[in-house]
Amino acid sequence: MPTGDDLRPGKALVLRLTGLVQSAFAARRWPEEARCGQDGPAGGAVPAGRARYAGEVTDPTRDSSSAADPRGSAEWADDLRLALQLADAADAISTERYCSADLHVSLKPDRTPVTDADQAVERAIRAGIEAERPGDTFFGEEYGDDGASHRQWIVDPIDGTANFLRGVPVWATLISLVVDGVPVLGVVSAPILGRRWWATRGGGAFSSEHGTAPLRVSGVSDLADASLSYNGLEYWRDAGRLDQLLDLTGRVWRTRAYGEFWSYMLVAEGSVDVAGEFGLEPYDMAAVIPIVEEAGGRFSSADGKPGPWHGSALATNGLLHDGVLGVVAG
Template sequence: MLAAAADSVTLDRFRANDLAVDRKPDRTPVTDADLAVEDAIRALLAEHRPEDLVAGEERGGDLDALAGKRVWVIDPIDGTKGFLRGLPVWATLIALVDDGTVTSGMVSAPALGRRWWAHTGSGAYTDDGHGPRPIAVSGVRSLSDAFLSTTNLATWGEYHSRAAYEALVDACWENRAFGDFWHHCLVAEGAIDLAAEPIVNPWDIAPFAILLSEAGGQLTDLSGVARLDGGNALSSNGRLHAEALTILEAGRAH
């Protein structure tokens, strides 16, 4: 229901000639579609889950102040820069956090014709238009065989260490910058093995905490702590996680 409402708004505004674009204080873009999607989801939750709280990227909500509560965490359009340029790689991210633990997550990328979702104890799934199917992370056990992705290489120099990321690149078999939501979904379904981000917000990664866990993988910050508010993130098939973290930390030290 929530994802369908979001898709209706985003697809209607995608590639619209009159798309309105503004800038937030952090200089990232926000479109009229971002605001409309979050408002639509909030309206549905107010109607059907009035006792729950909401924290969204555009309309606010402090997760730190909501401990012990049921909170819906929303990123109305993850990949806004691509959305406003007419690229199809963007998605609405929805997660339910219950007393600090993500229990459900949904990622809907309608321009790609894809959804991914997971619930605690129920496994992880995707649907590419041919019906739901279960997904699982890869079985790759060596970084020399691993496929790595990030979002924007330039942000490594600003928020962590470009040298550290390049050291991880050198240790891996292949790398790309699929970016944003998509590379975490690709890790969950076993298409790639690692996705590393030097800067994220809780709404950027909330659904992936449960999606990766239920798919057999792992999501932590770059210090190895499983949290949404660490400011950065590494998702993996689990088998490569510790070694990747070690390289990222060693590279930063230099």
């Protein structure tokens, strides 16, 4: 099992990966009307989470917050070590670009935004995987899929790009390892929030807000007492499930649209009991699945199918899962 020293960010790896992308930012501009603020969000105020966390991860000689007391399955210890180092490199890049005046933004064919930060983070993580795990394949949101294999790394470089663009601090890098189609490792790193979550199959789930702490879902067993989080209503509408969502909201105690990775991490922490989304890709889900499940929860598609392959997600504390499926399943 890895120790704190074992999981200290690899100085050479982080420096090498961040150095690969520095020149990519030259002469790129983000249209003025799209920026969250030339001097940062809220008139130049730097979020407290950023000041606390980014200072740790951008100095590769220091421990990352997740490395102080790392835990996980010995079977996946080396892969977890690598994933955490890659998350450190990703955080160093993304925090530097967050609300930067020269951030470049473009639209992908599906009309969703992509920034030079998304692309740089994915290139850095891919470079690390190619160097450290040359036999593995890679699937990233921005540059696509190498093809399925026994071991495949699935990455969302910035989950919550729209938030990233607007100065909303709820965004994260998602890194997962999928073996024979099953996510066995997940790391979710949200540097502006000062938070990181991770899990390995059979090794438990942990977060780093105040040192290393194990995650555990809630014990809420009655849907009438449950807290529900969901994504945009348009995704439920487009999937033909808006009526089911509205039905579900009438059965629970509380609803909030936290969205993105945040909904699932709140389920894993026991702060939210049910989270559901449509309009998803494997890179949106693969990293969060082991975290939710190792915290004692259940994860499936909205129709009860396992894995990140079916375009929708339902995460619960486990006790409520069958009941929620009975409401939202097609």
